[in-house]
Amino acid sequence: MDLVFLSRLQFAFTTAFHILFPTFTIGLAFFLVVVEVLWLRSRDEMYYRMYRFWVKIFALHFAVGVVSGITLEFEFGTNFSHFSQYVANVMAPLLAFEGMTAFFLEAGFLGIMLFGWNRVSPSIHFLSTCLVALGATLSSFWIMAANAWMQTPSGFEMVDGELMVRSFREVIFNPAFPTHLSHMILASYETSAFAIAGIAAWFLIRKEHTAFFGRSLKIALIMAAVIAPAQVMIGDMKGLSTAKHQPAKLAAMEGHWETNTEGGAAFKLFAIPDMEAERNRLEISVPNGLSYLITHSRDGRVQGLKDFPKEDRPNALITYWSFRVMVGIGFLFIGVMVWALVLAVRKQLYTSTPFLKTLVAVQPLGFLAVVMGWITTEVGRQPWVAYGLMRTAEGVSPIHPGNVLWSFSVFILFFGIIGTSYFYYILKILRSGPDLSSPIPPVQIPSGMRPVEDVLKEV
Amino acid sequence: MMMDLVQLWMALVGLVVILYVILDGFGLGIGLLFPTAGTEEERDTLMNAIAPIWDANQTWIVFGGGALFAAFPKIYTVLFSALYIPLLTFLFGLIFRGVAFEFRANTQNKKAWNRAFFIGSLVAVLGQGFTLGGYITGVRVVDGAFAGGPFDWLNPFTLIVGLALVVGYILLGATFLIIKTEGTVQERAFRQAFWAALITAGFMLLVSAWTPYHAPELAARWFTEPRVYFVWNFPLLGIIAFGMLLWSLNKKKELMPFLSSILLFLSAYLGLEAAIYPLAVPPDLTVYEAAAQRETQVFTLWGVVVVLPVVLGYTVYSYRVFRGKVAEAEGYH
Numbered sequence: 001m002d003l004v005f006l007s008r009l010q011f012a013f014t015t016a017f018h019i020l021f022p023t024f025t026i027g028l029a030f031f032l033v034v035v036e037v038l039w040l041r042s043r044d045e046m047y048y049r050m051y052r053f054w055v056k057i058f059a060l061h062f063a064v065g066v067v068s069g070i071t072l073e074f075e076f077g078t079n080f081s082h083f084s085q086y087v088a089n090v091m092a093p094l095l096a097f098e099g100m101t102a103f104f105l106e107a108g109f110l111g112i113m114l115f116g117w118n119r120v121s122p123s124i125h126f127l128s129t130c131l132v133a134l135g136a137t138l139s140s141f142w143i144m145a146a147n148a149w150m151q152t153p154s155g156f157e158m159v160d161g162e163l164m165v166r167s168f169r170e171v172i173f174n175p176a177f178p179t180h181l182s183h184m185i186l187a188s189y190e191t192s193a194f195a196i197a198g199i200a201a202w203f204l205i206r207k208e209h210t211a212f213f214g215r216s217l218k219i220a221l222i223m224a225a226v227i228a229p230a231q232v233m234i235g236d237m238k239g240l241s242t243a244k245h246q247p248a249k250l251a252a253m254e255g256h257w258e259t260n261t262e263g264g265a266a267f268k269l270f271a272i273p274d275m276e277a278e279r280n281r282l283e284i285s286v287p288n289g290l291s292y293l294i295t296h297s298r299d300g301r302v303q304g305l306k307d308f309p310k311e312d313r314p315n316a317l318i319t320y321w322s323f324r325v326m327v328g329i330g331f332l333f334i335g336v337m338v339w340a341l342v343l344a345v346r347k348q349l350y351t352s353t354p355f356l357k358t359l360v361a362v363q364p365l366g367f368l369a370v371v372m373g374w375i376t377t378e379v380g381r382q383p384w385v386a387y388g389l390m391r392t393a394e395g396v397s398p399i400h401p402g403n404v405l406w407s408f409s410v411f412i413l414f415f416g417i418i419g420t421s422y423f424y425y426i427l428k429i430l431r432s433g434p435d436l437s438s439p440i441p442p443v444q445i446p447s448g449m450r451p452v453e454d455v456l457k458e459v
Numbered sequence: 460m461m462m463d464l465v466q467l468w469m470a471l472v473g474l475v476v477i478l479y480v481i482l483d484g485f486g487l488g489i490g491l492l493f494p495t496a497g498t499e500e501e502r503d504t505l506m507n508a509i510a511p512i513w514d515a516n517q518t519w520i521v522f523g524g525g526a527l528f529a530a531f532p533k534i535y536t537v538l539f540s541a542l543y544i545p546l547l548t549f550l551f552g553l554i555f556r557g558v559a560f561e562f563r564a565n566t567q568n569k570k571a572w573n574r575a576f577f578i579g580s581l582v583a584v585l586g587q588g589f590t591l592g593g594y595i596t597g598v599r600v601v602d603g604a605f606a607g608g609p610f611d612w613l614n615p616f617t618l619i620v621g622l623a624l625v626v627g628y629i630l631l632g633a634t635f636l637i638i639k640t641e642g643t644v645q646e647r648a649f650r651q652a653f654w655a656a657l658i659t660a661g662f663m664l665l666v667s668a669w670t671p672y673h674a675p676e677l678a679a680r681w682f683t684e685p686r687v688y689f690v691w692n693f694p695l696l697g698i699i700a701f702g703m704l705l706w707s708l709n710k711k712k713e714l715m716p717f718l719s720s721i722l723l724f725l726s727a728y729l730g731l732e733a734a735i736y737p738l739a740v741p742p743d744l745t746v747y748e749a750a751a752q753r754e755t756q757v758f759t760l761w762g763v764v765v766v767l768p769v770v771l772g773y774t775v776y777s778y779r780v781f782r783g784k785v786a787e788a789e790g791y792h
Contacts (some may be wrong), residue, residue: 058566063561066514067554073524073552077539082604088532089752093759096529099522100766107518108773111511113781119780165754397540400609407547414551418558425565 004393006078010408012378014071016371017415019310021065023370026140026185027192027223028058029133034219036126045452048444050216053434054196057116057426064422066107079404080133083385083395090156090165091146094172098142104137118441125444137185144184148176151377152387154244160253163389175245179238186231187373191366193224194333198363200429201356211455212434214350217359221340221349228333234294243294243302244379247385248312249380251305252319254290255280258304264288265302268277273316278306322375329369336362464757465750468530469736471763475526477728479519481631481721486513486633490556491578491625493573499646502573507785508639510560511516512785515774517553529759533603533737533749540605541598542590542612549586555579581625588624592617595674595731597741603748616673623662627724630655634704634717639785653717656704663697663727670734677734677743690733697726 032054039047073095076084076262083094109128112120116128149155155170156163165171200217203209241251251257255271257279267289271280305313325428343349385392421441436452462470486509496502509516528535539546556579563572593612598605633652637645671678681690700722707715735741739749750756 005566014613040594060561060565063558066517070521070553071550074539074546076528077524077535078543078546081536081540082548084528084531085536085604088528088536089755091620092525092529092532092535092751093755093762094760096522097520097762100762100770103518103521104515104770104774107514108770108777110514111777114781117509118786164752165758168754168758211490233775397536398541398604398606399543401542403543403609410547410551414554418554421562425562428565 001405003399003401003404004396006401006404006408007396010391010404010411011072011075011079012375013069013408014075014411014415016374016414017419018065018072019370019374020155020367021061022136022140023062023070023191024195025058025065025190026045026188027190028061028196028209029129030189031192031196031219031223033127033133036129037222040122040126040446042450042452043446043448044455045440046212046215048440049434049436050212052318053212054216055114056429060425060429062106062110065271065417067418070190071411076397077313077397078407079397080368080385080395081389081397083370083392086390086395087150087386090153090171091149093168094142094149096145098139101168102135102139102142105115105138107133107135109135117444120443122444122446126164127139130324137150140184140188144181145172145174145177147377148163148180149174150372151180152176153386153389171410176241179241180454182234183238183373184416186227186234186252187366187370189223190227190231191370193220193227194336194359194366195363197224198361200415201359203433204350204432205353205356205360209434209436210350212436217350221337221344224333225337225340228337232334240294247303248305248308248382249314249319249377250294251303251307252314252316252380253323253376254302255283255316255320256290256302256304257306259307260291260299260304261303262299263392264291264295264297264299266290268320269291271320275313275316312383319376321382322372322379326369326372326376329372331428332362332365412434460572464753464760465746468750468756468760469739471760472523472530473732474752475519475523477725479516479523480728481724482519482730483513483626484724485509485635485717486516487556487580487584488628488630488638490576490632491629492632492636492648493577493580495613495647496644499569502569504640504644504785506560506563506715508575508636511781512777513560514557514757515777517557520570523572526759526763529536530751530756531746531749532751533579533740533744536627537598537600537605537740537744538594541607542593544595544609545586545589545612547586549590552579552581552583552586556583563645580722583627587623589613589617591624592620595620595670595741597674597676598744600740600744600771603744608773610770614673616669619662621667623659623666626655626658626662630659631717631724634720637716638713638735649711652720653705653708656701660701661721663723667694667730674741680734686733687761690730693726693730693733697730700726712736 018333028426032051035047035051035054038044039051076095094174109131112125112128113132116125117313118181120128149171154174155165155167155172157166160165165313177184197217197220200213203213204217242253252273255268255273256265257273259265264287267286268283268285269289270282270284272282273280288298290302291298294300294302305316339355339358340349343352348355381387383393385395466564467775489505493505494500496505503776524535549725555575559572559576559579563569567573589612591615596612596614596617599607599611631650633648636648638650640648652706678688700719704716704723707719737745737747
């Protein structure tokens with residue numbers, strides 16, 4: 001039993017499980033803010049009902065996010081205590097700030113958001129929704145700062161072999177941070193938009209609650225239309241930043257072995273990187289493609305993986321393919337949005353069954369892309385836990401591997417049960433559909449409200 | 460006598476820990492009392508008493524962990540490796556307790572999640588108790604890192620601390636229910652609080668008497684200057700709190716039992732702190748050795764000074780929004 005391998009596996013498993021939840025929480029919270037604005041401004045009861053429907057999914061999702069998130073904070077100490085000790089002066093405050101500024105905000109106002117309908121005014125309720133959304137986003141700010149620092153450590157100095165802070169501004173705003181954060185937030189919005197669109201499309205195909213889900217779909221598609229192309233632009237910037245600060249990772253992502261000396265570096269459209277043989281098996285490449293992408297010139301120099309000693313190379317097979325899958329999904333989403341645009345012009349958006357079926361089919365792909373993106377960035381950072389400073393193998397806790405085998409098996413079992421139950425209850429909420437009739441708390445009813453029956457009559 | 464930065468941080472971390480113990484303590488206590496509710500409606504009442512606030516209460520442990528990591532990284536890294544099994548047991552319990560709120564609300568057949576809520580709470584509390592017991596027992600540290608075995612924490616003393624915490628949290632949970640409920644649920648909570656108060660006091664005596672045998676150096680610290688002049692106030696506080704608790708339960712007061720229970724917890728906590736300080740992790744690691752770089756402590760302190768009052772402000776506000784007795788069917792589903 002290898003302690004390092006088990007610790008990494010457990011951390012990877014718990015993080016991959018966890019990340020699915022905040023991803024959707026961040027986006028769905030934003031969606032709820034939009035829906036509540038529409039409710040308060042239009043006084044159209046349908047929007048109130050929409051909020052109440054989507055917030056059920058939000059609450060379920062949030063709960064699993066909370067419990068799986070605490071896990072990670074424990075694991076820094078339980079499983080990677082040497083790493084935590086080594087970087088504490090620099091990185092630990094970021095986690096403390098996350099607790100202070102983000103978690104409290106989310107948890108403090110979630111109660112009012114879910115249970116406060118009878119007890120607070122509409123504006124306080126709206127404020128609570130906004131603060132929950134803000135908390136979710138702030139949380140990603142601190143977590144992305146910490147993770148980006150592990151990619152591009154800065155703002156510190158070494159004193160007698162110990163990491164000491166020089167500037168917290170440099171620590172937080174390290175080189176990888178801006179693209180890291182924006183890429184993740186856009187990923188959350190994009191994934192959420194497609195998740196909401198997929199659910200709405202499912203109802204539209206079955207011709208159930210068409211007015212209700214037509215509106216949900218519209219908001220989700222507007223979100224997706226703005227974000228999908230923006231994400232490609234940020235992704236491009238992220239690639240450039242990686243090339244500059246973590247060239248070994250970029251080389252692994254692209255299956256690029258030899259630094260090009262004469263002429264451009266080829267872009268490998270398809271490759272099976274072989275770490276042992278230090279080359280790609282079965283390669284289909286586009287001449288000069290990689291140079292264009294990374295240096296925006298025909299023959300720009302791109303460092304190959306062979307430039308780095310064998311023990312400093314990340315696994316190219318995993319990194320290359322996880323990256324490919326993520327990018328593929330990103331472009332697939334753009335394709336779907338182009339199709340949506342054509343249908344919108346022809347006014348067939350809510351009626352085209354092939355399109356709606358596609359939305360249902362691509363719905364889980366955003367989540368897959370997020371996990372693949374994380375695998376790319378974390379496996380691509382190896383063998384370092386803090387890039388260039390500490391190797392992952394040096395970072396683990398001084399504990400018996402049996403500890404980790406035990407906890408890992410329990411995590412698999414428990415997250416299995418919780419994940420399955422989560423899906424079961426989400427499907428249950430969806431099957432029972434929106435509630436259009438239970439009474440609205442009197443304090444929430446605005447004067448001149450447009451009742452839901454009026455909207456339904458028009459359809 | 461000026462407090463230095465390290466001492467200030469120690470006090471802050473101590474404050475956050477006790478806030479967590481009290482706030483999540485009554486939530487976990489209600490989880491422990493869950494099987495005693497007679498009907499599904501009563502269980503709904505118990506759950507609704509904490510549903511809007513449990514998440515914020517639990518956040519204190521998340522912040523506590525982060526603050527400990529930032530201000531005293533060595534405590535965090537040493538303790539978390541040394542107490543791997545009890546801490547992750549605590550976590551596994553929290554996981555099931557936490558999802559039970561939402562999953563239970565979404566199903567008609569609540570049996571499975573009722574059980575998960577109770578067992579999750581029980582496992583979490585035992586895990587916390589074992590963590591505390593293992594901490595008092597002491598951790599083997601070499602060169603600033605944990606150097607012991609996976610079961611160093613396991614001994615009869617630790618098991619007793621675990622049980623003591625179970626009863627103590629039942630006391631907090633029951634006295635909180637007295638505030639939030641009425642009718643049969645409240646009557647039962649009065650009885651539960653009474654018995655829990657007696658057993659908690661018994662456990663406190665047992666643990667206090669046992670600690671000097673189990674960890675003689677901790678008890679010896681009570682007799683050093685300047686402590687010897689004031690530590691006796693803590694058991695005195697405990698006795699007063701216990702008296703107030705029994706009196707107020709007898710008089711059927713609603714708020715007083717809860718406040719007295721908190722005082723009882725405080726007396727035990729302060730007494731323990733007085734025995735441990737200036738150690739960070741018994742038996743050797745001191746708070747000064749465990750402290751982070753000064754700049755790190757200062758930076759994080761600024762955050763605490765600016766942000767924590769705001770957090771406390773809206774926490775109080777949220778409690779005010781949900782004040783009063785639990786209304787029937789106030790769930791959002």
